[in-house]
Structures are given as C-alpha cells and as structure tokens.
Amino acid sequence: MAKILIVAEHAGGKLNQSTAKCVACASTISGAEIHVAVFATDGAPVAAEAAKIQGVKTVLTVNNAANAEPLAAVLAPQVAAVAANYTHVFGPSTTFGKDLMPRVAALLGVGQLSDIMAAEGAYKFRRPVYAGNAIITVEAPQDKKLVATVRTASFQAAPEGGSASVEAANVSASLPSHTRFVTRSAAATGRPDLQTAPRVVSGGRALGSSDNFKIIFSLADKLGAAVGASRAAVDAGYAANDLQVGQTGKIIAPELYVAVGISGAIQHLTGIKDARTIVAINKDAEAPIFEVADIGLVGDLFTVLPELEKALG
Amino acid sequence: MSKILVGLKRVVDYNVRVRVKPDGTGVVTDGVKMSINPFDEIALEEALRIKEKGGATEVIVVSIGPADTQQQLRTGLAMGADRAILVQADSVVEPLAAAKVFLKLIEKESPQIVLLGKQGIDDDNNQTGQMLAALWDRPQATFASKVELDGGKAKVTREVDAGLETIEVDLPAVLTTDLRLNEPRYVKLPDIMKAKKKPLETVAIASLGVETAPQFKTTKYEPPAARSKGVMVKDVGELVAALKQKGLV
Numbered sequence: 304m305a306k307i308l309i310v311a312e313h314a315g316g317k318l319n320q321s322t323a324k325c326v327a328c329a330s331t332i333s334g335a336e337i338h339v340a341v342f343a344t345d346g347a348p349v350a351a352e353a354a355k356i357q358g359v360k361t362v363l364t365v366n367n368a369a370n371a372e373p374l375a376a377v378l379a380p381q382v383a384a385v386a387a388n389y390t391h392v393f394g395p396s397t398t399f400g401k402d403l404m405p406r407v408a409a410l411l412g413v414g415q416l417s418d419i420m421a422a423e424g425a426y427k428f429r430r431p432v433y434a435g436n437a438i439i440t441v442e443a444p445q446d447k448k449l450v451a452t453v454r455t456a457s458f459q460a461a462p463e464g465g466s467a468s469v470e471a472a473n474v475s476a477s478l479p480s481h482t483r484f485v486t487r488s489a490a491a492t493g494r495p496d497l498q499t500a501p502r503v504v505s506g507g508r509a510l511g512s513s514d515n516f517k518i519i520f521s522l523a524d525k526l527g528a529a530v531g532a533s534r535a536a537v538d539a540g541y542a543a544n545d546l547q548v549g550q551t552g553k554i555i556a557p558e559l560y561v562a563v564g565i566s567g568a569i570q571h572l573t574g575i576k577d578a579r580t581i582v583a584i585n586k587d588a589e590a591p592i593f594e595v596a597d598i599g600l601v602g603d604l605f606t607v608l609p610e611l612e613k614a615l616g
Numbered sequence: 617m618s619k620i621l622v623g624l625k626r627v628v629d630y631n632v633r634v635r636v637k638p639d640g641t642g643v644v645t646d647g648v649k650m651s652i653n654p655f656d657e658i659a660l661e662e663a664l665r666i667k668e669k670g671g672a673t674e675v676i677v678v679s680i681g682p683a684d685t686q687q688q689l690r691t692g693l694a695m696g697a698d699r700a701i702l703v704q705a706d707s708v709v710e711p712l713a714a715a716k717v718f719l720k721l722i723e724k725e726s727p728q729i730v731l732l733g734k735q736g737i738d739d740d741n742n743q744t745g746q747m748l749a750a751l752w753d754r755p756q757a758t759f760a761s762k763v764e765l766d767g768g769k770a771k772v773t774r775e776v777d778a779g780l781e782t783i784e785v786d787l788p789a790v791l792t793t794d795l796r797l798n799e800p801r802y803v804k805l806p807d808i809m810k811a812k813k814k815p816l817e818t819v820a821i822a823s824l825g826v827e828t829a830p831q832f833k834t835t836k837y838e839p840p841a842a843r844s845k846g847v848m849v850k851d852v853g854e855l856v857a858a859l860k861q862k863g864l865v
C-alpha cells in the first residue's frame with residue numbers, strides 16, 4: 304500500500320495552496336495513506352492548517368532554526384531522513400518543489416518524476432513533455448521509493464474538513480552551511496496571486512512599455528484578476544519576472560484568462576491550457592492565440608481595453 | 617587554474633512544433649532541426665563572461681548524447697568554449713544518470729563552477745543540476761538570473777515564484793540558469809573555423825562505470841487534449857455579452 308509523504312510549502316507562517324493540490328493528487332491513488340511534513344523553525348501554525356486538509360492522516364513537524372528559509376541544500380537531507388518510512392515522496396512543481404525534490408531524490412539514490420498531471424495507479428502517471436506538446440504515460444519501479452513533483456495546475460486543492468494528528472518528528476541529519484539565504488524581494492502588489500487566482504489578465508510584447516502595461520493592471524483590477532505576462536513582456540522589463548506565464552514560468556489554471564497582445568507561442572500556451580475560458584485580444588487575426596481562445600477579438604488593444612473597461616462599468 | 621564545466625544538451629529546436637508519432641511510441645524527430653537547449657546556451661554565455669572578466673581560466677562544454685551531438689559541441693566551441701567532451705550515449709540517459717556522469721567528469725576536472733540550464737526543453741524535467749549538487753555534496757543555486765563571484769563565493773539571484781531571491785553559496789557549486797541571466801552571443805563565421813581546431817574528446821558512457829539503465833518506463837505518447845473551437849466576436853459589446861453568457865462578468 305502506498306504511504307505518501309508530502310513536503311509542505313509555506314512562507315510567513317502560512318501554508319501554500321500547492322500543498323493541498325499535492326494532497327489532491329495523492330488522494331487519487333487508491334488506498335494511499337497521506338502524511339504532510341512541515342519543515343520550519345516553528346511549524347505549529349502551518350501544521351495546524353495542513354491538519355485540516357481532507358485526506359491527510361498525520362502531519363509531522365520538523366523544527367530547526369536552520370529551516371528559517373527554504374534552502375534546498377539544508378532541507379533535502381531532512382526530507383530524505385523522514386522519507387525512510389514512506390513509499391512515495393511528493394512536492395509541488397513550484398520553484399520551491401522543483402529546487403528541492405530532485406536533490407531529495409538523488410540523496411535517496413533514485414530518479415525523480417516531474418509534473419504529475421494524473422495518477423493512473425501508485426506507480427503509473429501521466430506528465431507533459433515538450434512544452435505540453437506531448438503527454439506521456441510513465442511507469443515507475445515498485446521496488447524503489449518514488450520521488451515526484453505534482454503539476455499543481457492539474458489539481459483542485461483538496462478541501463478542508465480533515466482533522467489529522469500533528470506530531471513532532473526528530474530528524475538527525477547533518478546540515479550544510481555552504482548555502483546561505485541573503486534576501487528575497489517580492490513585489491507586494493495587493494493583487495490576487497497569479498498561481499491561485501480564478502481570473503488572470505496577461506499582457507505581451509504589444510504593450511510596448513512598462514507605462515503602457517498599466518492598462519493591463521487596470522483591467523485586472525476591474526475584473527478582480529491577477530496579472531500575468533508573456534516572456535517577451537518580462538524580458539523587455541514591462542512586467543516582473545514572477546508574472547511570467549508559460550513553459551518556463553508559471554503554469555496556471557484560472558476560470559478566466561485574458562491574453563492581451565500575446566501571440567500565443569507554444570511556450571506560452573503550455574502555461575494556460577488548463578484555463579477554463581481563454582479570451583484573446585490581438586490585432587492579428589492569424590495569431591496562434593486564436594486557435595486556443597474560447598472568445599477571440601481582433602482589434603488594437605489600445606482602443607479595445609479602454610472600451611472594455613468602460614463597458615464593464 | 618579555475619575551470620567552469622558547462623552542460624550542453626542537444627534538443628529539438630524551440631521553434632519546432634513537436635508532434636507525437638501516430639503510433640504513440642514517441643515524437644517525430646526525423647529531419648527535425650536540433651539545437652543546443654536554450655537554457656544551456658545561456659549557461660555557456662555566463663561561463664564565457666565569467667572567464668572574460670578573469671573569474672575562470674578554462675570553459676569546458678560537456679554533452680551526453682549520440683555522435684551527432686558533436687554539432688552542438690562545435691557550436692559551443694565557436695561561441696568561445698576552450699574544449700569539449702562528448703560522453704557518447706545512444707539510449708535514454710535520465711537526469712540521475714546524467715548527474716552521475718557529470719560527477720565523474722568533476723572528479724577528473726575539479727571545476728570551481730558547474731553551469732547547467734535549469735531544464736531541457738524536451739523532457740522539461742528540471743532535475744540534473746539539483747541531483748548533481750546532491751551527489752557532489754555541494755551547494756546548488758537554481759534558476760539564476762544574476763551571478764556575482766566574490767573569491768570563493770558566489771552571490772546568486774534566483775527567479776522564484778514569489779519574485780527574486782538571493783542566496784550566497786561557497787564554491788565549488790552547481791548553478792542552473794533562468795532566461796533572464798543573459799542574452800547569448802551570436803556565433804561569427806571566423807569563430808566557426810577556429811572551433812574546428814579546438815579539442816573535442818569523445819568518451820563512451822560505458823567506460824565511466826556509472827549505472828545508466830533508466831528507472832522509468834515511458835509506455836505511451838499522446839497529443840495533448842485539444843480545446844474545443846471558440847467563437848470570434850466583432851467588438852467589445854459582443855465580447856462583454858459572451859463573457860456574461862458564461863457568467864464571467
């Protein structure tokens with residue numbers, strides 16, 4: 304029977320929703336026993352949140368002053384130590400999980416499976432390759448521990464309503480001092496978070512300047528949406544790097560995605576293919592974005608957006 | 617002598633629209649343009665800049681792949697790498713095996729920095745650098761958008777979901793690149809001629825004595841689910857009406 308350990312992602316004493324998505328993925332493996340581990344300086348508040356996720360049996364806290372920041376080199380030996388009692392170890396396919404899980408796998412002497420979209424059994428999964436141009440079915444050996452990341456956009460967060468027990472775990476692992484946290488700069492926007500927002504408005508190269516990009520923020524505010532961007536817009540400095548949507552940025556699955564002045568390169572589309580409704584505004588009727596759009600409008604964004612804002616009242 | 621080891625993976629060019637073979641056994645690669653993985657090109661560019669600023673004396677490009685991978689290594693040499701190593705492998709090499717191969721080369725070359733792309737745009741795994749750092753028992757600084765060297769240390773700014781994070785690592789270390797680290801240089805014709813004379817050593821993967829049998833078995837390739845055909849609207853009025861109909865505004 305599968306006994307699955309999920310590494311909790313958290314910041315500022317709050318659990319990230321990616322953890323409940325990993326639980327949702329693990330819950331699709333029949334008969335799985337699911338535990339969540341919180342590595343922190345004081346994991347109690349985060350563990351209390353994790354204990355409420357439906358499907359979780361036990362939450363382990365691993366408290367250590369060294370866990371103040373999520374440094375993969377420091378966390379990996381601890382995760383590997385806790386993993387001894389499990390058949391599977393899952394983390395989210397966020398930058399946190401992508402940084403950490405391969406290091407854990409290598410310490411355990413096993414490979415890692417990236418971006419699980421669906422579990423077809425405890426050792427059989429589907430995942431995207433080639434920027435989502437192909438979906439592969441992969442079988443993992445049953446006699447090895449399976450370390451994997453879960454493609455968070457493929458799962459709805461498991462709901463609350465659980466009441467797992469919380470236990471402190473003692474981990475003896477020697478932790479390196481060769482990697483040190485210096486600083487983190489997050490733009491506090493007051494806007495919804497791109498990865499979890501039900502609505503997203505994204506702007507592309509067509510915006511032409513960071514000043515012009517403000518009309519994307521303005522439409523987003525009108526819709527209560529998060530803001531995203533294409534790589535071209537980020538490279539050009541119109542939008543911050545953490546707003547990039549796509550193969551190598553964020554993979555998202557909002558109810559509504561509005562792509563403004565974005566051509567629809569395959570690398571961008573792979574980040575939005577799970578969106579419920581895609582709206583495209585582009586002046587080129589031949590732009591590939593229209594091939595995936597549910598609602599398409601050919602027009603100049605600089606006239607369409609002001610009109611749209613007005614029409615929305 | 618301070619060396620930088622750079623990994624260059626041969627992948628289907630990013631401009632190619634990759635298609636699944638009708639029988640579901642793989643993707644079509646016959647006659648398809650192959651290139652250096654874009655993230656690896658960024659890694660090489662960074663290594664060259666470090667060397668040009670005096671931070672290293674030699675840049676070695678390494679690839680694991682079939683004999684044809686020589687083409688990508690020659691391109692790397694034309695960009696400015698000093699020498700190349702092809703670890704010839706004719707079947708699938710998973711990230712863990714690739715990390716073990718790199719570790720063997722590290723034992724021989726003792727580099728100060730190993731620079732890899734954060735992910736290959738074929739398998740989209742995003743694993744090899746992290747695995748190598750673990751096996752080597754050294755720091756990793758993944759998704760780098762800025763690298764500053766300071767003696768035996770590197771200060772690396774990383775692109776993370778929350779924004780930008782800066783960490784400091786002791787060298788030697790493994791760094792993996794993100795898109796905004798730099799813009800790779802173009803190769804000039806005279807450099808291509810010069811590159812032909814630079815050393816390119818071929819090593820059979822079997823001679824390295826590492827376990828390379830794949831752990832995972834891919835049983836099926838499928839095209840992604842197609843989205844249903846949408847509607848085109850004429851103007852903003854129709855757009856708002858369509859959004860209302862879907863209950864979105």
Ligand SMILES: Cc1cc2nc3c(=O)[nH]c(=O)nc-3n(C[C@H](O)[C@H](O)[C@H](O)COP(=O)(O)OP(=O)(O)OC[C@H]3O[C@@H](n4cnc5c(N)ncnc54)[C@H](O)[C@@H]3O)c2cc1C
Nearest residue numbers: 507508509533534535549550551552564566571586587604
């Ligand atoms: C390794 C690699 C990874 C990548 N990862 C990503 C990724 O994660 N995310 C990503 O987005 N890209 C990624 N890319 C880049 C991708 O290939 C495209 O270059 C990029 O998505 C293009 O951005 P864009 O659509 O904004 O720009 P363009 O392709 O230049 O498109 C601009 C669009 O705006 C339209 N337009 C211009 N003016 C107006 C106007 N006034 N009104 C309305 N429409 C207008 C044009 O018709 C055009 O369709 C990656 C590329 C590589 C090589």
